[in-house]
Amino acid sequence: MRRRIISLCAGVLAALLCASTVSAAPVDDQFRTWLANDLWPEARAKGISKKTFDAAFAGVKPNLKLPDLVMPGQKPKTPKTQHQAEFGAPGAYFAEKTVGGVTAGGRARAATHARTLAAVEQRFGVPGPVVLAIWGRESGFGAARMPYDAFEVLGTKAFMATRKDMFRKEVLAALAMVERGAVSRGAMKSSWAGALGQPQFLPSSFLEHAVDMDGDGRADIWNSVPDTLGSIANYLVHHGWQKGRDWGFEVVVPDDVSCALEGPDIGRPISQWAAMGIRRVSGKPFPAHEARAGGFLLMPAGRNGPAFIVTPNFYVLKDYNMSDLYALFIGHAADRIAYGDKGFAGRWGPVDKLYRSDIAGLQRALENRGYDVGGADGLPGFKTRRSIGHWQAKNGRAATCFPDAGLVRALK
Template sequence: MTRFIIVLICALWPVMAEAQDDGFADWLADFRPRLVDSGASPETVAAMLDGLEPDLTVVERDRDQPEFVRPLWQYLDIAASDLRVRNGAEQISTHNGMLAAIEERFGVDYEILVAIWGLESSYGAIQGDRDIVRSLATLAWEGRRRRWAEAQLLAVARMIDNGYANRDELRGSWAGAMGQTQFIPETYLARGADFDGDGRIDIWNNVGDALASSANLLSQAGWSRNAPIVIEIVLPETFDLTSWDPNGARMTAEWSMRGIRRADGADWQADTLMQASRLVLPAGRRGPAFLTFPNFRALMRYNNSTSYGIGVWLLSRRFSGEFAIRGEWPDDDPPINRSQTLALQQGLLDLGFDPGAPDGLFGPNTRRALMGFQRDNGYPVDGYAGRVMYDQVMAAISAAADD
């Protein structure tokens, strides 16, 4: 039976590939005149689209939702590893004058820029080697993010026509990000910065242009120099999470009055107390706790991931010496995988807590539903989908079935 299936697939593969090629050709025929109408030169249109074929591995990457989720503490071990810290410190020493000038011009702390550089491309060493035109065209043809991908292709045409990059230089990630700081084309056009004034924004080969572009992005997102980004804190044992909104900000003074103190034992500074901050519990009530400030939200404009933001902050702190998160991570309570998340969502739905349509992805609706379950059943209302809480929801479902 297995041999028959293999033979059948081999026989059908040319037909399947031809159908895929036909679909891509249809998309290409539809997009080409729109690229022309956008003002792209005939030479650029030809350079981008003539002979273009889809990259099916891009479709696989885009549709692939990993079954397992890496715990934040494991991610941080990689993001702020000793090797990455050592390499970053060497880059700071090498480019000290340039970094100081970028910080002065854009008002963005240079340690943060170097940390972004380290996480995005290992300080320029790993920028991606895919043809981003092909990758973006494949994503547009696939259809899930068609409008976004086509907008990026229109931006690529403007980049080429403006002389910012040659067609052959447009290499990057499977998702269309490029250069040492991994900008997508629209962001490149909107936030790219020509630091050395040579008339070209070269984020591939020019470290100054790459880091100045990141600085410009953060500056436009509201970055405030020398202001707090993240402060690790300690919650009092009696801290009540029932009214906690993960997306809500309070004045730090209010958090302080509720018994929150700095994990390093330092006193709160007066200007910090007057800033709004959000309480973040990335591994639940048992893990380290943080207050995040407006600069952290600026980092979210670069990459909308709490793990990424904490990784950038931690790496930037480690450049100047020994620094570590003081709280203990719950090694016995790792985040649940995608199959378990799907079961959790269905279980919450069955118990009367609506997470939306179960899809195996833990988003805001599922978090609210889980917090509702926690609130009604006397658990800490931290919204953390770890193995411990998964087991509690499954136990509640079994108990309900027995009644």
């Protein structure tokens, strides 16, 4: 066996492959040094005991299978693919099996937890269907398994992720949770992204937003449905939820209204959008109280999918996951829980399959031409979509406001 390993490493390429297989041990050593000399001093300064710290990281090694990691000594690269569903083809995110599961489960639980949901809405002003939709999407109403050790995930990402500073904050918050007795070390199981419990809170969100809704003296987002529902609503309130307003409305956008008018920084009274010819797909007028208030154009697939006029509450929902598609899923599922099953009127058209690195290259090309794409991260957010629309119109093309293979080639 030893002779075979040596022979495999004979060539230059094989030598590089072998070097990568033995790099785990040095990384483990660097991780332990980082824990002792870097993270521990800050944790101690924040009131974390040595006992808690040592218990949290006993036997923990970096998990090199997690996404978005940067090996020590290397520079970050834009990944070709994206692990989160929120960053895939827009239409695929709304597969009926997924949406239907959340809406059917939400309706069933609306009756089971009617008193709790009423109490949550009275206390926080967030409608029950919205809370149910988030609960269902995040953890399958508490049924989803959390297979990862939270300190392994958060420690690895704080040590070597592309967003180390963010995860450093989160691993320190996780230590604070255990130190304060909010949860035992053994119960700290998470998703691959380090999210906890039925609402899938990051540790800092638990510390800031978790509430005791069942009156037992502790906020338990792992086992208590009332605490889970109340904590979700509290999160939304803390992020600016406006009581009495909807999240948004599916609309028809006339061809002479530019898709490049999209974005939360281009708001106007909803009555003005209506005056431009934008109308609800239902044929009903916008509610009077909404028409007087501000709204924003949302076209998450550009001209290749449904369009919406959304309220500030949409962007509160987006804060939960930082994805337009996620916020739209929650709003749409909440409507179906409240009013019955009815899909989007607009169809999600086909989009070209592009690597995340392709979109990042497109974004850099647009930046070089003076457009604000919101950063070359490979994710087609609203600034990228409207920059595409502006470039297309300027160059005599039909504005679609969405990346495609031809656009990638044209902007190289």
